[in-house]
Amino acid sequence: MEAEEVSKKWEGKVSAKVRGPRAEQVWTLLQEFFNFHNYFPSLATCHGIQGISGELGCVRYCSGSSIRSSDGHGGSWSKERLVAVDAKQRSFSYEILESNIGFKSYVATMKVVDIDEVEEGELNGLCVIEWSFEVEAVEGWELDDLVSMYQAGLVCMARRIEDLLGSR
Template sequence: MPTFVMSKLLVACHVSKHERHGTPSILTCPLPAQPILDFYQRRLFSVMERNSPPAPPKWEGKVSARLNGAVADQIWPLFKDFFNFHEWFPGLATSYGIHGTNGEPGCIRYCAGFSIPSDSGDDSVSWSNERLISVDDDSRSLSYEIVDCNIGFESYVATVTIVPQGDEGQAGCVIEWSFTVDPVEGWVRDDLVGRYEVGLQRMAQRMEDALRVGMERDG
């Protein structure tokens, strides 16, 4: 307890001598101690809050990729297959489920690779555990967050939306990927957004190529 709080409480108490042994003893405080303690704790916390530096603003980023050879209904299931993201994202060596049912809110995937360097600064594999927050089939949109990682991302939340293009969505689609994260040590925001831009463009091309090969094989 802070010294000034203790002194205030002791002043409010009576000190007397025990009649038989002549030993000083502290009797019950005539004023309620807990309300006094609560008051000074609130004062202390208020001072601490005023003196604390403001938190830096979160980084926000948004990238997109246009696919002319694939429609939204073809691309959306690839993203909803949450546990198998490594099949499409470059630099991601593996991903698999560690909790819940694939594609359902609350499920968690483990991702590992070299797309984002680890915060150890060496050649160790970068990894993250990512939880699916929400899924909206009507708008073809999902959101997820990083719950643990070794790449220095704190409070990371991302949303992916597949937007149809043209009449009745038959002129391809656009993948929109947005995110917010606390400032990442060792990174500049624009460089991080650029890394996402490159990764998304390559991923979109990989998806489009795979769908074209599949149609040629089936046709």
């Protein structure tokens, strides 16, 4: 009788500050589930393939070069379904349905947190984008490398959002 191998789950969380715009302004951009390519570096395309952007159950197709494909050739792609939205908490969760990047049982949450910051006697807008995920361990990968890649991408995304909203 063969012993069953239990798949190890990886969990990670990264965050990036967005200076200038308030959380509501950032949330307005991020809640458009089909427009992630407008803000995330190395994501060439993101478009809806089912449902209405931002509504539960809608599905998007994303492709780019931020994560290598599982066969090591060409760009990566994924089909992702929106599984939860909480406008009051400014958060949404999604799962990967299909991909060529080797992720199984992938669920992620993005959240925008409003923070007040005082600089030189003035109250300035500051919010934080948090991106957490849980995924079945991927053979040939290290969790720390995945977290580092997400962190770098999220920091670039925060700078793009600042530029777009005229905060820098």
